[in-house]
Amino acid sequence: MTTKQTFLGVNVPKPRVAFFELSSCEGCQLQILNNEATLLDFLSMVEIVTFREGMTEKSDEYDVAFVEGCITRKDEEQRLLTIRKNAGLVVALGSCACFGGVNQLKNRFNDLNWVKKEVYGDHPIDTQEAKPISTLIDVDLEIYGCPIKKEEVEDIVVNLILGKSIDHPKYPVCMECKAKSNICLFDLGEPCLGPITRAGCDAWCPSSRLGCWGCRGPAPEANIKQLLHICNEREIPMERVMDRLECFGGFSESIEQLRRTEGR
Amino acid sequence: MKLSCDIDVKHLTRVEGHGNIKITIKNGKVQEARWEVVETPRFFEAMLVGKNFENAPYICGRICGICSIGHTLAAIRTVENGFGMKPSAQTAKLRLLLKHMETLQSHILHVYFLAAPDFLGVGSVLPLVKSHPDVVQRALRLKLLANDICDEVGGRRMHPTRTVVGGFTMLPDKYALGQFKSRLKNCLGDLVASAELFKTFVFPEFERETEFVALKGEGDYPFIDGDLISTDGICKAEYDYLTMTNEYMDEYSTSKLSKLSRKSFAVGALARFNNNYDFLEQTAKDIAEMLDLRPVNHNPFMNNVAQVVECVHVVLDSIRLIDELLGTEYGPERQEVTPKAGLGVGAVEVPRGILYHCLEFDAEGRIKRADCVIPTSQNHANIFHDIEDLARFCVEQGKTDKETELLAEMLVRAYDPCISCSVH
């Protein structure tokens, strides 16, 4: 991922930053407030001009827009287009914005009418298939994770300000996990998407003895066949692997393929 | 007396999610006054259908970033109740400790970052960084402590990783727990200072009598486990949650609404306080007294104060829990799970009030139907009717448009609404 804008070099020391949310749990925005130890330093590096969840003031003039959440309604498309017009740089914040996130789980039924009826009965309600923001606008930078890792966001913002390029790791979560000498979940008979998921979270879940659910999407060098082979060998039910692969939308292409071959 | 005004707040700030306030007053008469929820629905109840039970806590946690721990624990309780499981004493203690720390971090975030700016006459916490550095530092210290404990017990402060059906994937380090205990003791000073800050705030003298719903305490101020009660004398079993929630839709909101004995009821810190005052720690009661909060209180703005009081209570109770955990050898972290066909209901007091999950399972433990009733949606009708009354109150008091708008905003904020959660 490269940034198209270079004006955020050293001569623009305090970028005007705005936060927006579409359909989401607002957790990724909250993660930024959740870094109490460095929050005040972080706030002194940028000028936050819009952050509805935290402040009353707002402005349409900003350099960087962080957009959390995915598109599920027409009015969100309109808001997103306006944000793109106003912002120099649009950053997709979290897996909802990058891939649809958990919200895209409703798409798997291929039947929006059933989905609506299941929740609202006959009361009319407006919704569309959940879509990542890149389906509508150009996105300059994607920050993965459900939730995002706050330290990673701060690093990224520092690099943006210094005009440095931002590189996501190409290796999978497994590398980070092995470096931490964690017990491997497969040895405990649990599925883990660590071998195919993009690193950057420092093996957050396996370090707490929970298999990776793939929230950051596929690593560029992901070998899904190999993973399925390991799971097969360890007699881990295919359903549990599919649950993880389809949870956040990052693996949507592989899941389509798998559904066809598995007949699910 | 002021005769006319037109207030139209689109996407109220400093609340979680999207809601609007509309107040029209003509010739001294309130023409319309309402609270609308315009959040986009995400359809979690549909998403869960067909999924194996282990997905429920993991997916449900994503209903809300602020109370992800509460949703995770409610979903776990629902599955365990459905399968006829009882958590071990150790698991129950760890879950309650985790729950308490979510309550602390959420209440501190709300009272300091979202509510306090109104009372200090600023638009956000940002100007306070310069004008009231000690206040901001204190809030951050308290929040950091709560979040650090959530990391240790739940694996992660948001969307926890260690909490699973049957128990935990991993137990907290006992040495770390000991350290947290001293930090918790030390933070009591910060909590007293918080109460003193709130003592300086002027709360509007506005009351509207309503019904308050909460879990029923049996010896303890309740957060997990218990019957469902209201200040109008209702008492039902957890399993009968639908008779407490009675959801319906209206034309203004994408959120559902609830009612019980009257046209609306309230849940949350004030509702818990009003129902279970007797079970609060003595120091928490003293703080309540100092802040002029006594049960049953019908001033919705006092929910802010009830949150401060609860912060004191959960910190003291957490110290007790850590003592008990440190005083016994750890048993197994999780128990075997055997799925069973049937229905599970789980009620948990999350920061904003009582939360219900209900799941129906097939024999393999796959979800056939899901229902989640969120505190904020239970509060919506109450907020709606409060706004109507507040508009009349403002007319009588001859408030200016600006004052009326600010009071209406402060009223909604006092409920600490979690709107994206209510339209899950």
Ligand code: SF4
């Ligand atoms: S990516 Fe996850 S944490 Fe972030 S907004 Fe979406 S659901 Fe919430």
Ligand code: SF4
């Ligand atoms: S636990 Fe997961 S991430 Fe860690 S080594 Fe094993 S497969 Fe890789």
Ligand code: SF4
């Ligand atoms: S371990 Fe996997 S699921 Fe957990 S945060 Fe990292 S990428 Fe996401």
